[in-house]
Amino acid sequence: xxxxxxxxxxxxxxxxxxxxxxxxxxxxxxxxxxxxxxxxxxxxxxxxxxxxxxxxxxxxxxxxxxxxxxxxxxxxxxxxxxxxxxxxxxxxxxxxxxxxxxxxxxxxxxxxxxxxxxxxxxxxxxxxxxxxxxxxxxxxxxxxxxxxxxxxxxxxxxxxxxxxxxxxxxxxxxxxxxxxxxxxxxxxxxxxxxxxxxxxxxxxxxxxxxxxxxxxxxxxxxxxxxxxxxxxxxxxxxxxxxxxxxxxxxxxxxxxxxx
Amino acid sequence: xxxxxxxxxxxxxxxxxxxxxxxxxxxxxxxxxxxxxxxxxxxxxxxxxxxxxxxxxxxxxxxxxxxxxxxxxxxxxxxxxxxxxxxxxxxxxxxxxxxxxxxxxxxxxxxxxxxxxxxxxxxxxxxxxxxxxxxxxxxxxxxxxxxxxxxxxxxxxxxxxxxxxxxxxxxxxxxxxxxxxxxxxxxxxxxxxxxxxxxxxxxxxxxxxxxxxxxxxxxxxxxxxxxxxxxxxxxxxxxxxxxxxxxxxxxxxxxxxxxxxxxxxxxxxxxxxxxxxxxxxxxxxxxxxxxxxxxxxxxxxxxxxxxxxxxxxxxxx
Numbered sequence: 001x002x003x004x005x006x007x008x009x010x011x012x013x014x015x016x017x018x019x020x021x022x023x024x025x026x027x028x029x030x031x032x033x034x035x036x037x038x039x040x041x042x043x044x045x046x047x048x049x050x051x052x053x054x055x056x057x058x059x060x061x062x063x064x065x066x067x068x069x070x071x072x073x074x075x076x077x078x079x080x081x082x083x084x085x086x087x088x089x090x091x092x093x094x095x096x097x098x099x100x101x102x103x104x105x106x107x108x109x110x111x112x113x114x115x116x117x118x119x120x121x122x123x124x125x126x127x128x129x130x131x132x133x134x135x136x137x138x139x140x141x142x143x144x145x146x147x148x149x150x151x152x153x154x155x156x157x158x159x160x161x162x163x164x165x166x167x168x169x170x171x172x173x174x175x176x177x178x179x180x181x182x183x184x185x186x187x188x189x190x191x192x193x194x195x196x197x198x199x200x201x202x203x204x205x206x207x208x209x210x211x212x213x214x215x216x217x218x219x220x221x222x223x224x225x226x227x228x229x230x231x232x233x234x235x236x237x238x239x240x241x242x243x244x245x246x247x248x249x250x251x252x253x254x255x256x257x258x259x
Numbered sequence: 260x261x262x263x264x265x266x267x268x269x270x271x272x273x274x275x276x277x278x279x280x281x282x283x284x285x286x287x288x289x290x291x292x293x294x295x296x297x298x299x300x301x302x303x304x305x306x307x308x309x310x311x312x313x314x315x316x317x318x319x320x321x322x323x324x325x326x327x328x329x330x331x332x333x334x335x336x337x338x339x340x341x342x343x344x345x346x347x348x349x350x351x352x353x354x355x356x357x358x359x360x361x362x363x364x365x366x367x368x369x370x371x372x373x374x375x376x377x378x379x380x381x382x383x384x385x386x387x388x389x390x391x392x393x394x395x396x397x398x399x400x401x402x403x404x405x406x407x408x409x410x411x412x413x414x415x416x417x418x419x420x421x422x423x424x425x426x427x428x429x430x431x432x433x434x435x436x437x438x439x440x441x442x443x444x445x446x447x448x449x450x451x452x453x454x455x456x457x458x459x460x461x462x463x464x465x466x467x468x469x470x471x472x473x474x475x476x477x478x479x480x481x482x483x484x485x486x487x488x489x490x491x492x493x494x495x496x497x498x499x500x501x502x503x504x505x506x507x508x509x510x511x512x513x514x515x516x517x518x519x520x521x522x523x524x525x526x527x528x529x530x531x532x533x534x535x536x537x538x539x540x541x542x543x544x545x546x547x548x549x550x551x552x553x554x555x556x557x558x559x560x561x562x563x564x565x566x567x568x569x570x571x572x573x574x575x576x
Contacts, residue, residue, distance in 0.1 A: 005354035035498030088348035131326035
């Protein structure tokens with residue numbers, strides 16, 4: 001290992017451990033400046049943690065408002081300690097926060113926290129994900145009646161659909177709009193959530209169970225005709241086609257489907 | 260050539276290089292005038308009022324994302340203003356591997372933006388695939404010089420253009436340094452052809468933190484290698500200064516700017532503010548002060564102003 005590599009390794013270990021006091025790194029540093037060298041080295045060690053906590057807080061400001069600054073900052077500090085950044089772009093540093101919250105005590109006892117983090121991450125991802133043309137209702141006008149059954153759809157790249165087991169979305173919305181925050185609830189049936197970008201704005205809403213099932217199947221290339229058949233087994237068969245058409249119109253108007 | 264380097268190059272279908280090696284543009288970038296750091300807080304004011312700023316410096320990583328608003332807004336700014344790209348994660352002084360995925364994204368952003376130049380910092384940000392998201396200090400040794408020069412060559416080969424590297428603020432110095440910071444910068448620029456972004460606030464901060472005269476720093480930097488100045492504010496901790504970029508430029512740094520203009524002549528100048536970001540008009544007023552200082556000191560060489568920008572005369576000094 002070169003001398004430079006050795007020195008960088010020591011310096012990095014010192015920043016990651018945050019240990020104060022005299023150590024090997026201190027011995028490498030010139031002490032001719034006016035301020036004590038430990039104090040000046042502290043500029044790097046203190047800034048490291050503060051900066052990463054700030055990145056996590058910026059990405060999850062509603063979760064911070066929900067948890068309270070003290071608990072959030074303690075949690076973020078633990079996240080920073082256990083997750084050295086491996087991305088050159090700080091934009092993705094907090095990506096593992098939902099998993100961290102879901103797996104780590106005491107946060108995993110409050111499952112709504114991981115789900116709120118998951119919502120925020122999906123919204124952040126939708127915000128700057130790749131661009132793609134959107135399929136419009138008008139685009140379907142040219143489809144001949146006999147071709148409808150074989151019509152297939154492609155989700156816009158901004159879309160992510162996942163299940164929540166708590167009322168995380170209701171909590172998230174209340175925190176965001178500064179309303180009374182509902183008490184956390186665990187649901188018997190998971191509640192699907194869809195996140196996407198409409199024009200340039202990230203959006204979020206619940207899907208009902210049927211819509212979520214159709215979206216999932218449609219996303220993997222199942223054609224319109226088969227979706228209608230699936231819908232007929234799900235609920236009132238004679239209204240199935242109308243229901244699927246209505247979901248489809250909603251997806252098109254919201255810009256959830258790509259060209 | 261490492262496997263990752265070869266892979267990155269093979270992926271890089273857009274660049275042209277001859278049998279003798281890559282074609283690198285080493286021409287000195289033209290003088291751009293007086294610019295500001297592009298901050299999202301100012302988008303609406305920029306779009307509505309087309310403020311008298313000659314160019315914007317964009318933080319590369321903020322736009323190294325797949326799409327959406329950030330790139331849409333940036334494209335809109337680019338229609339009306341020249342830009343330069345300024346990164347924080349190149350980690351040119353690291354002893355870790357160069358990150359070719361990062362470089363690929365950087366190059367792709369450069370293709371989109373056609374920036375006047377691409378800058379980053381003379382520092383390292385981590386080793387062993389860790390990024391500490393900080394601009395970390397290096398020892399000014401012959402060994403470091405050789406190591407960093409070789410990395411600059413690789414990056415310049417890949418980007419097809421000379422890099423611009425900035426001096427960073429430091430809070431510690433390594434006992435084993437063999438030369439002063441300015442000599443290191445000078446040698447690096449001479450040996451690689453990279454240009455220098457002289458952050459005058461960082462010069463001032465380092466002079467205070469390490470107890471030397473800032474003018475010695477300026478005098479040690481070759482007069483023909485500097486293509487950009489940063490002006491910024493810092494926080495005074497008593498015995499030392501921290502480069503926080505959350506204050507207006509202080510009088511001492513403006514004074515250093517006067518001295519730098521004497522030495523380096525007309526150099527593209529910008530105000531860098533990263534925190535406690537004020538309304539755009541306040542930064543434009545601060546920038547106008549820099550513009551007046553330069554105009555007074557360099558009367559024989561008219562500097563382009565806002566009017567020139569609108570007339571499309573940028574770069575004519």
